[in-house]
Amino acid sequence: MRNGLMFRALLIAAAAICCSTPSIAKPSDSMARLSSDIVAYRLHANPFIPLTADIKGGRNDNFIDISPLAIARDQETVDALLVRLNAIDPDHIAAKGDRLDYYLAREMLEADKGLRVCRNELWSVSHMSGWPSAFPELVERQPVASARDRADALARWSAFPGFIASDIANLKRGLARGYSAPRSVAVRTLAQVEGLITAKPEESPFFAPALSSKSRAFMARFAALVRDRITPALKTYRDFLKDRYIPAARTSLSVLDLPKGRACYDAWLRSYTTHDRPGEAVAALGEQTVAANIADIRRIGQKLYGTDDYATIMKRVKNDPSERFASKDEIVAFNREIEASAQVAAAALIDVVPTQPFEVRPITGAMEASGASSHYVPEPDPAKPALYSLQAGKLEDARRATMAITAVHEGYPGHHFQFAYAARIEASPMSRLSGNSAYVEGWARYAERMADEIDLLASPQAKISRRAWPARGMVVDPGIHVGHWSREKAVAYLLSTGLRTETQAQDMVDRIAIIPGQLTAYDSGGLEIVALRDQARTALGARFDLKQFNAVVLGDGVVPLALLRRNVEAWIAAKLKAAD
DSSP, X not given: OXXXXXXXXXXXXXXXXXXXXXXXXXXTOOHHHHHHHHHHHHHHHOTTGGGTSOOOSOOSSOOOOOOHHHHHHHHHHHHHHXXXXXXXXXXXXXXXXXXHHHHHHXXXXXXXXXXXXXXXXXXXXXXXXXXXXXXXXXXXXOOOSSHHHHHHHHHHHHTHHHHHHHHHHHHHHHHHTXXXXXXXXXXXXXXXXXXXXXXXXXXXXXXXXXXXXXXXHHHHHHHHHIIIIIHHHHHHHHHHIIIXXXXXXXXXXXXXXXXXXXHHHHHHHHHHHSSOOOHHHHHHHHHHHHHHHHHHHHHHHHHHHSOOOHHHHHHHHHHOGGGOOSOHHHHHHHHHHHHHHHHHHGGGTOSSOOOOOEEEEEOOHHHHHTTOOOEEEOOSSTTSOEEEEEOOOOGGGOOHHHHHHHHHHHSSSSHHHHHHHHHHSOOOHHHHHOOOHHHHHHHHHHHHHHHHHTTSSOSHHHHHHHHHSTTHHHHHHHHHHTSXXXXXXXXXXXXXXXXXXXXXXXXXXXXXXXXXXXXXXXXXXXXXXXXXXXHHHHHHGGGOOHHHHHHHHHHTSSOOHHHHHHHHHHHHHHHHHHHO
């Protein structure tokens, strides 16, 4: 799910000034009051949040401020909020919702503070989590129903050139101080930006608010805005990347080659996984899990193909004619069929299957060409469809097994199931703001396993393919960053899975290079959820109920893994006590 990391990266890069710097804690300070202040700060720091989450109180006319002054003030705000949080004893918080907010706030603020060492604003060029991929999706969500909405839209997107100027200034400072994105990533980002530049305003992705409005006057004004301000700003950024940034960008992949790079990688790992686990330990756990998965594949391959040679098995899966598609339209139709079947099958996994609409939509050609991956885009309005932005890729490379696995990961019973279920629950604004990849992607990885267990992934090819990738990210991500793997070594490792093409492996390497640590989160979270399920089954025996377990995992929304464990163990204890 790229959406979560995309908006997290925007928030980290952003810095906005809250209405006033939060004061030091007073004896009367409460968690409820502090939560309200944290939400207010977040809405100022990232004014796009209300477009993707059901959070009230934001504005739709302002833009992200990434100037050095704003960043400094933002850090002061976080420090002051942490002082107030540290003055509160969680054991003395009476309300369950306030206690949840306490742990969410601690994870959120400490992760943000830890990431300062990375100086992300100085090397923000990214085809995965940067503004060239984020803003086209955000501008499409800009409200334009009322005259006030339309005025807000004009005000907000008129500020785009100022944002670009600040971004370029930050990147110039970064180059002067030894910070840059990898050159290969900058080249991909340049391709994205080129795809955003159009000859006519009406052809631009940034024209989306005008297309959503019936006001001809607004359409004319927005067309002028795109033509006279947004497109020239895009060209300025494009020229900067091409002429100045790419020639000076680093050729290495590892974040350890940036100033304080090891501390930065550790901070990203902590942020994405919520675990204080060094990269070396992550890689060791990954290698252990990969070995177990390969052993399973060999057993299945022996029954299916009469061989236990891993490479032969994966080659047979890849070359199976039944796995191929005749057209890209067939790929889209197949993914829609999988999602429809998965929604019905999900009834075996949860007490109430969420019914928010879900749409499979192919990504644009420019996004696909840049190497952007398939991703889920949540929709805060439950009456409107969330999106699965599908990266179909090259027709000759597409396979039904891997498409099905990704579809259940992004839709049912994966991300859409997860987010739509959480939206049913009365949750605090703090809970709706909380995010970490270990929980979010961990659930989706666990969902792949459940889909296999209920034979939603019924073909032998799907069962083999599902085991070929998990935990590989825990090996290759620290391999690239901590181990300084070369591009050639990383690509060779990815190709050895038997699932990736050369192009897909190259895409993955650049993804890992620009979002260090994130790929480890999938199985850090997925393995934790499976371990908790095994623990619950062992403790409860015949009293174990899968639907109840899943409801506990999803019940508080996105939480740190330590809090998830606390919740599940409390549920186990309560079930055992009730049985006495």
